[in-house]
Amino acid sequence: MRRLLVTGGAGFIGSNFVHHALEHTDVHVTVLDRLTYAASPEALHALPGDRFDLVVGDIADEQLVGDLVGRLIGPGDAVVHFAAESHNDNSLHDPSPFIQTNIVGTFALLEAVRRHDVRLHHVSTDEVYGDLELDDPQRFTEHTPYRPSSPYSASKAAADHLVRAWVRSFGVRATLSNCSNNYGPWQHVEKFIPRQITNVLAGGRVKLYGSGENVRDWIHAEDHSSAVWTILEKGQVGATYLIGADGERSNLDVVRLILELMGHDPGDFDHVVDRAGHDLRYAIDPTRLRTELGWTPSHGSFEEGLARTIQWYAAHRDWWEPKKAGTEAAYAAKGQ
Ligand code: NAD
Ligand code: TDX
Numbered sequence: 131m132r133r134l135l136v137t138g139g140a141g142f143i144g145s146n147f148v149h150h151a152l153e154h155t156d157v158h159v160t161v162l163d164r165l166t167y168a169a170s171p172e173a174l175h176a177l178p179g180d181r182f183d184l185v186v187g188d189i190a191d192e193q194l195v196g197d198l199v200g201r202l203i204g205p206g207d208a209v210v211h212f213a214a215e216s217h218n219d220n221s222l223h224d225p226s227p228f229i230q231t232n233i234v235g236t237f238a239l240l241e242a243v244r245r246h247d248v249r250l251h252h253v254s255t256d257e258v259y260g261d262l263e264l265d266d267p268q269r270f271t272e273h274t275p276y277r278p279s280s281p282y283s284a285s286k287a288a289a290d291h292l293v294r295a296w297v298r299s300f301g302v303r304a305t306l307s308n309c310s311n312n313y314g315p316w317q318h319v320e321k322f323i324p325r326q327i328t329n330v331l332a333g334g335r336v337k338l339y340g341s342g343e344n345v346r347d348w349i350h351a352e353d354h355s356s357a358v359w360t361i362l363e364k365g366q367v368g369a370t371y372l373i374g375a376d377g378e379r380s381n382l383d384v385v386r387l388i389l390e391l392m393g394h395d396p397g398d399f400d401h402v403v404d405r406a407g408h409d410l411r412y413a414i415d416p417t418r419l420r421t422e423l424g425w426t427p428s429h430g431s432f433e434e435g436l437a438r439t440i441q442w443y444a445a446h447r448d449w450w451e452p453k454k455a456g457t458e459a460a461y462a463a464k465g466q
Contacts, residue, residue: 131181132157132206135198137189137239138213139163142317143253143351145173147210150355152181162198164188164231168216172449173316189213189235192242199242208249208362211239214289217320218257218282219466222406225281232285233292240296243304250304251362252293256347256372257283258308261409264345269415270308272370279407290370297368305365307358309373310414313435314351315442319450320457322346323436326385326399327443328450330392334458337466340404342382345411349375350435353427360425374414375427384436391437403465 134151138144139161151157161184163169174184187194189211199209213235215221215228236252243250259270260277276291278284296302317324326336357373365371379387386396419425429435443450 132204133202134159134207135162135202135209136160137162137209137211140165140169140171140174140184141212141216142168142170142314143312143354144212145170145316146314146351147212147355147358148174148177148182150352150359152177154359156181158182160185160198160201162187162189162195163213166215168318170316170449190230190238192238195238195242196245199239199246199248202246202248208251209239209243210251210253210358210362211236212253214286215282217318218280219320219405221280221282221285225285228281228285232282233288236289236292240292240302244296244300244302247303249367250293250302251358251365252289252304252306253358254290254306254308255283255286256308256310256374256412256414257409258287258290259412262411262413264343264411266411269413270372271415272372272418279409294368303367305361305367306370307361307373308370308414309354309357310347310349310375310377310412312351312354313348314439315446316449317351318457319453322381323384323388323439324443324450325457326388327392327440328454330388330394331444331447332451332454336385336389336399337402337461338381338385338399339402339466340408342380342385342401343410344381344408345378345413346381346384347374347413348377348379348384348432349373349427350429353429356428357419357425360419360423364423371419371423372414372416373419374416375429376416377432378411378413379432387433387436388440391433391440
């Protein structure tokens, strides 16, 4: 049986990928996750014990990572690297864990896959490319120069550069992907869409940063997972693939849609203090992934995916309610 080591597999997207891999293939998955505030081990309950195990630990722990990577000895075995500090607002408050996990942690993983000659897929973000003007006809491609804005996106850019250097200088067998904004179940309530849904469910107000003209390119986490699997199977070593599903929406439109879908007046939200250095627009051109690897997203409609996500949060109060008060208190302290 093929074996995968999935870092950050207890997080929002990593756990989605673990389910995808176990449901669609016969691989064995070991998750390595430090179980930070952002983790949801609940998302991994009820997985088959003979094909799945969870190791609680840090990707920057060289010895642990070396031991786990050293167990991957079959030809199809691989590391899929999701673990990261992932929230821009947190990186503005305290960049330190972003440098440690996203850069030093990725370095530790690269040294282990180099030593043991194991295939790696590195998961990254479209934010490494900076932002676009609202009327720019170009979208991000694999050739767009890096221009990250926040400590989070700069740390992810640094990690991407390390991966490419290890490919070129040491012959590490790695692929990379840069994906647009994900939504779906198990996303932490600090993030935009879950924050607004749970604000409404908890009887609070929806909070839009600044004018809300900022555009994000939304993709369902299940489509991100299927794209990563496709790259793992068919991707060319050393290549980068951009993952996106043509889902550009302004934040203002998303806020109005959430309110409408939840039976509220679409104008019933507050404008709050804008994010420092707030990127204006992200947009992915996924042509390479679609034409070279034949990937297509399965979630055709953002409205439908959002409606199902709202239903999911309404049905999983036990999971998010304990996280809500602390998250909102931190936002309130910043006027957000
Ligand atoms: P998340 O914050 O929900 O989950 C991150 C996971 O990594 C958590 O389970 C956490 O416990 C774990 N982790 C953090 N530090 C660790 C460490 N030092 N050692 C081991 N585990 C550690 O993040 P997410 O939204 O699921 O993002 C996953 C990956 O996808 C990240 O690399 C992120 O940059 C990338 N990405 C996210 C999005 C998005 O919209 N969320 C878009 C594109 C790319
Ligand atoms: O309350 C809010 N109000 C608001 O208007 C929050 C939390 C956010 N926003 C805005 C900021 C962004 O323009 O919504 C947009 C989305 O915000 P986030 O959910 O924080 O996502 P973003 O900063 O775009 O980054 C996300 O996508 C790329 C993920 O968090 C990253 O991990 C990923 O790399």
